[in-house]
Amino acid sequence: MDFSTSITFNGLIQQFLIGLSRTTILFIVSSGLSLVLGVLRIPNVAHGSLYMLGAFLCYTIASFLGASSLGFWLAILLAPLVVALVSLAVERGLFCHLYDREHLMLLLFTFALMLIFGDIVKAVWGSEYRSLSPPEVFQGSLSILGMPFPKYNLFLLCVGPLVALALWFLTQKTKIGKIARAAAVDRDMVAAVGINVSWVFASVFVIGCYLAGLGGALVAPTQNISQGMDHTIIMEAFLIVIIGGLGNVWGALLGALIFGLTASMGILVWPQFSIVFPYAAVVIVLVFRPKGLLKATW
Amino acid sequence: MRKGLAMFVAVVMSFMFLVSSVSSFAAGEIKVGIIDTYSGPPSSYALDVLDGFKLALNKINADGGVVGQKIVFVTRDDKFKVDLGLTAAKELIMRENVTILMGTINSAVSLAVSDLAKKEKIPFLVTYGKSSNITGAKGHKYVFSMNENTEMIGKAAAIGLSNRPFVNYWIAGDDYEYGHAIADAVWNHLKKIKPDVQLMGQSWWKVGEPDFTPYITSILSSKPDAVIVATGGAGCIPFLKAAKNTGFTSKVPIYMHTGTELSTLRPLGLDAPEGVIGTSNYYFYYPETPENRIFVEEFKKAYGRYPSFGSLIGLYTANFIAKAFEKAGKVDSEKFAEALSGLTIDSPVGKLTVREFDNQVMLPMFMGVTKKAPGFDFLIATDIVTIPADELMPSIENIKTIREK
Numbered sequence: 001m002d003f004s005t006s007i008t009f010n011g012l013i014q015q016f017l018i019g020l021s022r023t024t025i026l027f028i029v030s031s032g033l034s035l036v037l038g039v040l041r042i043p044n045v046a047h048g049s050l051y052m053l054g055a056f057l058c059y060t061i062a063s064f065l066g067a068s069s070l071g072f073w074l075a076i077l078l079a080p081l082v083v084a085l086v087s088l089a090v091e092r093g094l095f096c097h098l099y100d101r102e103h104l105m106l107l108l109f110t111f112a113l114m115l116i117f118g119d120i121v122k123a124v125w126g127s128e129y130r131s132l133s134p135p136e137v138f139q140g141s142l143s144i145l146g147m148p149f150p151k152y153n154l155f156l157l158c159v160g161p162l163v164a165l166a167l168w169f170l171t172q173k174t175k176i177g178k179i180a181r182a183a184a185v186d187r188d189m190v191a192a193v194g195i196n197v198s199w200v201f202a203s204v205f206v207i208g209c210y211l212a213g214l215g216g217a218l219v220a221p222t223q224n225i226s227q228g229m230d231h232t233i234i235m236e237a238f239l240i241v242i243i244g245g246l247g248n249v250w251g252a253l254l255g256a257l258i259f260g261l262t263a264s265m266g267i268l269v270w271p272q273f274s275i276v277f278p279y280a281a282v283v284i285v286l287v288f289r290p291k292g293l294l295k296a297t298w
Numbered sequence: 299m300r301k302g303l304a305m306f307v308a309v310v311m312s313f314m315f316l317v318s319s320v321s322s323f324a325a326g327e328i329k330v331g332i333i334d335t336y337s338g339p340p341s342s343y344a345l346d347v348l349d350g351f352k353l354a355l356n357k358i359n360a361d362g363g364v365v366g367q368k369i370v371f372v373t374r375d376d377k378f379k380v381d382l383g384l385t386a387a388k389e390l391i392m393r394e395n396v397t398i399l400m401g402t403i404n405s406a407v408s409l410a411v412s413d414l415a416k417k418e419k420i421p422f423l424v425t426y427g428k429s430s431n432i433t434g435a436k437g438h439k440y441v442f443s444m445n446e447n448t449e450m451i452g453k454a455a456a457i458g459l460s461n462r463p464f465v466n467y468w469i470a471g472d473d474y475e476y477g478h479a480i481a482d483a484v485w486n487h488l489k490k491i492k493p494d495v496q497l498m499g500q501s502w503w504k505v506g507e508p509d510f511t512p513y514i515t516s517i518l519s520s521k522p523d524a525v526i527v528a529t530g531g532a533g534c535i536p537f538l539k540a541a542k543n544t545g546f547t548s549k550v551p552i553y554m555h556t557g558t559e560l561s562t563l564r565p566l567g568l569d570a571p572e573g574v575i576g577t578s579n580y581y582f583y584y585p586e587t588p589e590n591r592i593f594v595e596e597f598k599k600a601y602g603r604y605p606s607f608g609s610l611i612g613l614y615t616a617n618f619i620a621k622a623f624e625k626a627g628k629v630d631s632e633k634f635a636e637a638l639s640g641l642t643i644d645s646p647v648g649k650l651t652v653r654e655f656d657n658q659v660m661l662p663m664f665m666g667v668t669k670k671a672p673g674f675d676f677l678i679a680t681d682i683v684t685i686p687a688d689e690l691m692p693s694i695e696n697i698k699t700i701r702e703k
Contacts, residue, residue, distance in 0.1 A: 011519035018512045127341040129535045129565040134543070141545045147518065150511060150543040222543070223508045224535040224565065226339050232506055264512040271501035271516060275473060 007268060010145040017144070019264025021153035024160030025219045027256035030237040031167060031249050032211025038247025038297040039184045039204045041103065042095075045110040048234030049117035050209050054083045054216025055225045056125050059132045069135035076217050083213025084206050091205045096198055114230065122227055134221040152221055159218065163211075167249055170207070180204050184247065184297050239278075243285040245292030254293050258285065328369045328629050330619065331390030333383050333411060334401035334425070336375040339532045343561060343608045344403055347425050348373070349601050350612025358616065364623040369616075372396070376407055383407035387414050397631055398423065400444075400615060403531075405429035405476060412441040421635045423619070425611050428476065430483070433658040434692060435700045440635050442657040444615045446579055448476070451555050452483020453690040454577050454663035455526075458683060459484075459553060460491040462575075464524035466498050468517050471528030473502040480555055481528040498522050506532060510540035518549060527554040534562045542571040551575060558666045558679035560606040570677045574668040577685075579661045580607040580647060584682050590646035614645045618652065618659075655694050660687035 033047045057079035065071030090113065098106060133139065134152040141148040171177040183190045183200050191197045215233075223229070240259050244251025259278045266277025285293060332351075334344040351371070359368045372394055376383035383402060390396045391414075399415060400423040402408040408427030415422035416438045423442045424432050430449035432441060446454075469485065471477035481500075488495055498520055501513050517525060529537055534556050541547050548571075556562050557576030582594045582604045593613065597605040605613075621643050626633035640654035651660045666679025 008519060011516070014515050014519070015512060018515050022509055022512065122337070127337070127339060127345075129339065129342070129532075131535065131539060131566045131569045133567075133569050139543075141543065147515060148545045148549070149515075150540075152543060153511060219508070222511070222540070224539060226532070226535075228339055228506060228532070229508060232508055267501065267512045268516040268519070271470075271499060271513070274501065274513075275504045 010147060011268060012265075013145055014147040014149065015264050015268040016261065017149065017157065018153060019261040020160070021156040022264060023256045023260030024156045024163075025215050026236060026240060026260050027160060027253050028163050028211050028218065029215035029233055030240040030244075030256055031163075031252040032208040032215070033237045034241045034244065034247055034249050034252040035211070036205055036208035037241060038249070039180050040099075040201050042106050042110060042205075043103075043238075044208070045107065045234060046113035046117055047110075047209070047212050047237060048230035048232075049114045049121075050083050050087060050212035051216040051219075051233050052121060052225075052227070052230040053086070053117060054079050054213030055220045055229065056121055056130070056216075057082050057213070058217035058220045059130045059225050060125075062132055069137065072132075072135040072221075076214075079217040080210050080213035083216070084210040087209030088202065088206050091202050095205065096202065099201070114234075118227065118230060127227060130225040132220045132225065138221075150222075156218065156222075163214070164253060171249060176200065176203055236278075239282050243282050243289075243292055245294035245296040247297035248292070248294045251292055251294035251296075326367045328364070328367050328623060329394060329396045330369060330371040331387070331394055331396035331399045332371055332373045332401045333376050333386045333390070333399065333407070334373065335378045335403050336373065337377055340378055340403050343426055343531060343606075344401070346561065346606045346608030347401075347612040347615075350597065350605060350609035351616045352612070353597060353600055353609075354613045354616035354620075358620045364620045365626075365628060367629060369619065369623075373401075376402065376404070378404050378407075380404070380406050380410050384410045384414060387411045391418050391420055396420070397629055398619065398634060400619075401425055402427050405432070408432050409436055412436060412438070415440045420631050421638065423615055423638075425615055426608065429479065430692060433656040434697050435703075437656050437658075437697070437701070439639075439657075442638060442652060442659070444611055444618070444659050446661050446663065447658070447692070448479040448483045449692040450661070450663065450690045451480055451577060452485075452487045453692075454665065454685045455484045455553060455555065456487030456491050457685055457689065458575070458577065458665035459488055459524070459526075462524070462551075464551070465494060466496045466523045468498050468500070468520060468522035468525045469528065470501040470503075470513060470517060470525060472505050472507075472530050472533045474505050474530070476530045477502070477505075477528045477533075481526060484526055484528070484553075503533075505530070508536065510537045511544060514540055514544045514546050518544070518546065522550060525550055525552045527552050527557070529554065531556070531561070535565055538562065538566060538570050538574065541574070542569055547571040547573045558668055560604060560676075561608065563668065563676045563678070564604075564606075567676050568670065570668060572667075572669050572677065575665065576668065576679065577663050577665045578607060578679070579663055580605075580610045581664065581666070581679055581682070582606075583678060584664060584666075585647060585684075587646065587648070589644065593646040610646060614643065614650055614659075617643050617645070618650075653691065656692075656697055658691065660691060662687045663690055 036044050058075045061078050062071045062075035138152040138155050141150045179200050187197050240255035244255030258281050262281040263278040266274040335341055374386035398421045403426035405427040408424045421440050423444050425444050428447050430447040433443045469481050471481050553575045555577050557574040559578045563570050622634050622638040625637040642651040663685045664682050666682040668677045669680045671678045
């Protein structure tokens with residue numbers, strides 16, 4: 001039992017900010033998962049695979065376009081779009097025929113997709129680790145309160161709120177968002193007023209998967225791009241969605257904040273047993289609010 | 299309906315015939331069964347071993363094989379899982395009639411297969427499992443370690459680190475057997491050589507942790523003199539990447555066992571930090587002997603990449619196998635095990651011996667520091683110090699006492 005005794009105020013702030021930048025990734029990925037879960041009622045186990053695909057595509061596009069910063073930015077833009085296209089093909093080609101089936105079938109289907117995507121990634125990129133450098137402007141670290149803070153994490157800190165804002169705008173202010181919310185509550189009623197529910201589902205699915213791809217592309221410069229990154233993220237994303245409230249995008253934000261911040265603060269407070277913290281937080285939330293913090297759409 | 303059934307039976311029968319004809323091998327061949335992880339991240343290490351093994355085997359067979367027979371091999375994927383590895387080992391012994399077994403990067407698989415090898419009296423050459431239990435507490439006549447082990451790493455690291463001026467250490471690593479074994483071995487030996495070292499604290503993360511930045515910043519806020527990083531294969535690369543992004547290594551020196559190895563540095567390209575202290579049993583650019591130069595050249599010609607430590611293991615394992623059969627004089631598992639124990643061969647890193655007492659191969663270790671170098675698109679090790687094999691071998695007395703327990 002050795003608690004870290006030398007916790008300073010600066011250290012706390014630093015650790016908090018680092019935790020927030022990790023939260024950004026968790027939020028982007030789990031909000032996509034939550035969106036699909038809320039509207040389509042599909043627990044998309046393959047969501048993590050799309051995240052992995054986004055990271056690999058980002059790597060490939062960036063290295064194809066050369067080492068310039070422009071290549072990196074184009075990759076961040078293009079990789080999630082390619083993921084979205086793939087998911088559109090999957091939805092139109094396969095998923096849309098299965099909506100009437102029971103949940104277990106859909107779950108099994110997404111599980112199969114996860115295995116297939118995993119093997120595709122292995123076949124295309126092989127089993128070696130890949131690494132992508134952040135663009136020149138975001139390489140290295142800044143000094144914040146006398147502690148080094150990676151510049152790229154600062155960039156992530158700015159992206160997080162932007163994505164949240166865009167999601168808010170999409171779900172609250174646009175027509176498709178309103179229809180999607182209505183379809184989540186009662187899809188038969190939406191169909192009855194003459195709206196093509198099938199296409200609403202397709203667009204929501206594609207947006208959800210786009211977010212997975214975006215998360216993967218954004219995370220690529222901070223870690224190694226390898227097989228297995230799909231499993232890690234899907235576990236965390238599901239936990240976040242569950243504590244936030246199934247299908248609630250703001251629940252995903254809240255869940256990601258709880259998960260990401262307890263993880264990073266735990267590392268500072270008790271580094272030897274830091275693994276426990278985020279999971280303990282999940283348990284505590286579920287003991288008091290078994291249906292999640294915010295209202296579930298289910 | 300009946301026709302369909304007949305068809306089905308015919309197909310099944312012909313399939314079974316096909317399978318059985320594949321597994322019945324031609325006489326006059328020595329069969330080696332390889333169990334290793336050929337899927338998922340660890341497969342890059344396993345494939346390096348296999349490629350080095352194939353390179354040496356082609357040469358041996360082109361020269362007519364050993365005792366008049368060619369050496370052939372079959373591979374099985376254990377997917378890094380104990381049950382699959384054990385099933386594969388049984389299958390290789392029962393159905394494929396292999397004379398010897400080799401492989402397993404996962405120490406847990408190594409120990410499980412070793413148990414089976416003991417029962418079946420089939421020699422088993424562990425190529426990448428690094429647990430010191432393989433030839434230590436759980437050692438026996440039929441198991442051989444072709445790799446260094448955590449004890450040896452710990453001793454070598456302690457010898458190297460004790461020459462540096464660090465006093466206050468922090469330990470961080472993967473929260474599983476290998477991570478703790480490495481950390482304990484380094485720390486216990488270091489404490490023995492240099493009693494005034496202090497342990498400030500420890501961080502342990504789960505295997506497969508994607509983002510190390512929060513761990514690094516929390517360690518930095520404690521300001522240790524140096525950090526011992528005990529990560530296995532998959533953790534090294536993202537850790538070094540985060541270390542570079544945070545400027546970690548320019549503030550605090552870190553020691554990481556595989557930190558200077560090609561398998562770690564090649565995938566990182568120029569994203570690896572300079573100044574990482576690491577131990578390794580092999581660099582393709584060191585030692586600069588003619589034998590090593592020839593090996594690097596041949597390997598590069600065959601596979602289009604530089605050989606890693608894994609490739610070297612594959613190479614000398616094949617040569618050990620050939621020489622042991624030659625010494626045994628015939629294809630016999632029992633005689634092979636007796637012949638391999640105590641055997642010495644030439645290798646790119648000098649003469650290598652399998653220690654007779656515990657069947658542990660005696661490997662020298664090199665400690666170096668990462669640096670960018672002209673002509674390479676990845677970092678290499680510089681300021682290399684050699685720690686000879688006999689200084690870092692686990693003591694025979696120790697093994698005797700552990701085995702008696």
